[in-house]
Amino acid sequence: MASNDDVADPGSPMVRKLRYLAPLTEAELALLQRACTNTIRIEADQDIVQEGSRPKECTLLLEGFACRYHLLPDGRRQILSFQFPGDFIDSHSLVLPEMDHSLAAITPCTVSTVPHAVMNEITAHHPRIARALWKETMIDASVFRQRITSLGRRNAYQRVAHLMCEVFVRLQAVGLARGMAVDWPMTQTEISDALGLSVVHVNRTLQALRRAGLITLIEAQLMILDWEGLAEAGGFDERYLHLRGN
Amino acid sequence: MASNDDVADPGSPMVRKLRYLAPLTEAELALLQRACTNTIRIEADQDIVQEGSRPKECTLLLEGFACRYHLLPDGRRQILSFQFPGDFIDSHSLVLPEMDHSLAAITPCTVSTVPHAVMNEITAHHPRIARALWKETMIDASVFRQRITSLGRRNAYQRVAHLMCEVFVRLQAVGLARGMAVDWPMTQTEISDALGLSVVHVNRTLQALRRAGLITLIEAQLMILDWEGLAEAGGFDERYLHLRGN
DNA sequence: CGGGGCGTTGACTGAGATCAATTATGGTGG
DNA sequence: CCACCATAATTGATCTCAGTCAACGCCCCG
Numbered sequence: 001m002a003s004n005d006d007v008a009d010p011g012s013p014m015v016r017k018l019r020y021l022a023p024l025t026e027a028e029l030a031l032l033q034r035a036c037t038n039t040i041r042i043e044a045d046q047d048i049v050q051e052g053s054r055p056k057e058c059t060l061l062l063e064g065f066a067c068r069y070h071l072l073p074d075g076r077r078q079i080l081s082f083q084f085p086g087d088f089i090d091s092h093s094l095v096l097p098e099m100d101h102s103l104a105a106i107t108p109c110t111v112s113t114v115p116h117a118v119m120n121e122i123t124a125h126h127p128r129i130a131r132a133l134w135k136e137t138m139i140d141a142s143v144f145r146q147r148i149t150s151l152g153r154r155n156a157y158q159r160v161a162h163l164m165c166e167v168f169v170r171l172q173a174v175g176l177a178r179g180m181a182v183d184w185p186m187t188q189t190e191i192s193d194a195l196g197l198s199v200v201h202v203n204r205t206l207q208a209l210r211r212a213g214l215i216t217l218i219e220a221q222l223m224i225l226d227w228e229g230l231a232e233a234g235g236f237d238e239r240y241l242h243l244r245g246n
Numbered sequence: 247m248a249s250n251d252d253v254a255d256p257g258s259p260m261v262r263k264l265r266y267l268a269p270l271t272e273a274e275l276a277l278l279q280r281a282c283t284n285t286i287r288i289e290a291d292q293d294i295v296q297e298g299s300r301p302k303e304c305t306l307l308l309e310g311f312a313c314r315y316h317l318l319p320d321g322r323r324q325i326l327s328f329q330f331p332g333d334f335i336d337s338h339s340l341v342l343p344e345m346d347h348s349l350a351a352i353t354p355c356t357v358s359t360v361p362h363a364v365m366n367e368i369t370a371h372h373p374r375i376a377r378a379l380w381k382e383t384m385i386d387a388s389v390f391r392q393r394i395t396s397l398g399r400r401n402a403y404q405r406v407a408h409l410m411c412e413v414f415v416r417l418q419a420v421g422l423a424r425g426m427a428v429d430w431p432m433t434q435t436e437i438s439d440a441l442g443l444s445v446v447h448v449n450r451t452l453q454a455l456r457r458a459g460l461i462t463l464i465e466a467q468l469m470i471l472d473w474e475g476l477a478e479a480g481g482f483d484e485r486y487l488h489l490r491g492n
Numbered sequence: 493c494g495g496g497g498c499g500t501t502g503a504c505t506g507a508g509a510t511c512a513a514t515t516a517t518g519g520t521g522g
Numbered sequence: 523c524c525a526c527c528a529t530a531a532t533t534g535a536t537c538t539c540a541g542t543c544a545a546c547g548c549c550c551c552g
Contacts, residue, residue: 070395073481078395095381100388100486124373134380135341141383142346144390149316149324151397152442156508187530196398198509203532235319240346402540433498444541449500 013086013174014062020173020243022132031122032129036060036112048103048111049090055099057113059090064109065185068101069193079194081143082106082167082186086174091133094119107185135242142240151196154235156205159195161234164215168224169238184222209233259332259420260308266419266489268378277368278375282306282358294349294357295336301345303359305336310355311431314347315439325440327389328352328413328432332420337379340365353431381488388486397442400481402451405441407480410461414470415484430468455479 011019018024018032039062042048048066049055061083068080068089080101083089089103094116123130146166150159171182186194192202209215214230216223224230231237257265264270264278285308288294294312295301307329314326314335326347329335335349340362369376392412396405417428432440438448455461460476462469470476477483 068391070391072395072399076399078398080391080394092384095377095384096388096488098485098488100488101391127370127373127376130373130376130380131341134376134383137380137383137387138338138341141387141390142342144387144394145314145316145326145347147394148326148390148397149318151394152324152440153318153322188532189530193398199530200510200532201508204508207532239344242342242344242346434500435498445498446500446542447540450540453500 011175012062013084013176014060015086016174017086017136018132021135022128024128024132028126028129031126035114035118035122036062038114039110039112042105042109042111044105044108046105048105048109049093049099051099051102053099054097055090055093055116057090057115058088058094058119059103060112060114061085061087061089062110062112065106065183066103066109067106067190067194068103070101077193078196079190081140081147082194084167084170084174085176088133088136091119091137094133106190139242142242146240147194156195156197156201157208158234159197160191160202160205160209161214161230162236163191163195163234164209164222164224165231165234165236165238166241168222169241169243173241173243180225180227181221181223183220184217185220257421258308259330259422260306261332262420263332263382264378267381268374270374270378274372274375277372281360281364281368282308284360285356285358288351288355288357290351290354292351294351294355295339295345297345297348299345300343301336301339301362303361304334304340304365305349306358306360307331307333307335308356308358311352311429312349312355313352313436313440314349316347323439324442325436327386327393328440330413330416330420331422334379334382337365337383340379352436385488388488392486393440402441402443402447403454404480405443406437406448406451406455407460407476408482409437409441409480410455410468410470411477411480411482411484412487414468415487415489419487419489426471426473427467427469429466430463431466 014033014036015029018029042064048059051071063085066083066089068083070078070080072078083103089111093099123133143166146162150162154162167184168177168182171177176182188202188206189199191197192199195202197205206217210217212229212233214224214226214233216225260279260282261275264275288310294305297317309331312329312335314329316324316326318324329349335357339345369379389412392408396408400408413430414423414428417423422428434445434448434452437443438445441448443451452463455476456463458475458479460470460472460479462471
């Protein structure tokens with residue numbers, strides 16, 4: 001096994017993600033990695049997939065942060081979820097012909113596209129891979145459900161705290177946390193679009209979280225000073241992310 | 247083909263649902279129907295599956311209305327989605343070991359349970375069935391996303407209108423609409439828990455929808471008087487339900 | 493016929509939206 | 523290196539949608 005570090009190489013975010021999604025063989029892992037050689041660079045704030053389109057390939061996020069969103073008739077935006085490296089951000093189009101939401105890059109992103117024909121071939125012959133993708137869809141749905149609960153029943157302070165916990169745990173799971181710190185490239189406008197709040201109120205809520213000594217957020221770096229406190233504030237329980245136990 | 251009606255029998259809600267989920271063969275349909283012979287009756291307001299449990303079987307809703315929900319630490323409830331006859335309400339447990347939400351009966355329900363072992367056997371040998379279930383998971387996720395947009399960016403009036411449109415279209419798709427009328431057993435408390443509103447405000451919003459001549463809602467029967475108007479009010483576009491085109 | 497669930501109404505309150513500036517901050521070209 | 527501009531963050535003042543509180547009516551059912 002290749003290792004390019006002092007400790008055993010834990011693998012790229014994609015490999016890490018697949019590892020907790022399903023117990024795949026080395027051959028299956030290699031097959032997927034070979035399928036993902038065609039990479040594309042996407043600028044920040046550009047769409048990766050658009051609502052109403054009918055993609056002919058699946059998209060995997062290799063580097064950078066992205067988001068799913070709906071556009072409303074009046075031009076407002078609802079961000080549905082944030083997506084991180086290792087996420088199969090568009091297995092959607094493999095199963096449903098038309099996109100019902102858009103995907104956009106928050107930071108510059110590197111994505112890999114795999115033609116549907118190739119994916120269909122792979123999933124048909126490797127039921128464990130198909131199962132892994134289905135499982136990822138299920139976990140995504142679980143994340144959506146938590147967001148529903150946040151928007152329906154949690155106040156601004158709780159929503160922001162919960163989102164920070166979620167982002168931290170998900171990034172940590174793919175090896176993108178440095179201690180208690182993670183990249184946080186999302187602007188306050190993006191947070192507000194994700195949590196159904198106004199920018200002004202997000203700003204005040206962030207200040208409240210800082211004042212409470214739970215976090216610092218400087219230069220797009222989120223540092224969690226008090227994990228227990230933040231999780232408590234957000235009513236966060238990581239079990240819905242299904243990171244443990246296959 | 248069996249027919250027990252004047253017109254060609256369009257099938258049970260389950261068969262109707264499978265028909266638009268995937269082009270299954272008669273053999274595959276029959277296989278699924280044979281797997282669903284073990285039926286259970288569940289009283290209104292009883293849990294079907296509980297958060298934190300580890301079910302050993304999948305559950306299919308044959309009759310009655312159910313809902314998914316989260317319980318918050320303070321006892322409040324967030325209803326995540328409503329489920330109708332024909333829905334595979336618990337393929338979740340087939341893929342993820344532990345339930346991250348609960349399912350409850352809104353009306354008395356008839357469900358069928360299929361052991362995971364049987365489902366695993368079926369999906370392993372019939373990739374089209376596995377694909378159909380994955381597709382249903384995807385459509386569920388799409389419904390969750392719309393709910394996020396409702397809670398994040400739509401006001402009370404729009405939320406209720408949107409929900410009514412969704413419920414109507416989904417019930418119509420499985421043959422449970424009578425003209426422009428459908429059963430509406432959800433209490434105002436349930437609507438409020440689903441849409442992140444207070445009961446009082448749901449009550450006033452329903453009155454506003456009646457006053458606007460869009461609906462009547464009497465004795466658990468919802469009648470849509472002005473479909474165009476209701477869809478317009480809710481910003482409803484049925485494409486996210488993916489009912490057409492496989 | 494009494495109690496509990498559900499729906500309805502009125503009065504008051506408040507979390508968060510909106511409006512309107514002002515102040516960083518970072519990238520760009522001269 | 524600095525002026526310039528756009529984007530992002532911040533602040534204060536005001537407003538509003540929806541929540542909360544508190545009754546009351548209705549209907550079903552034991």
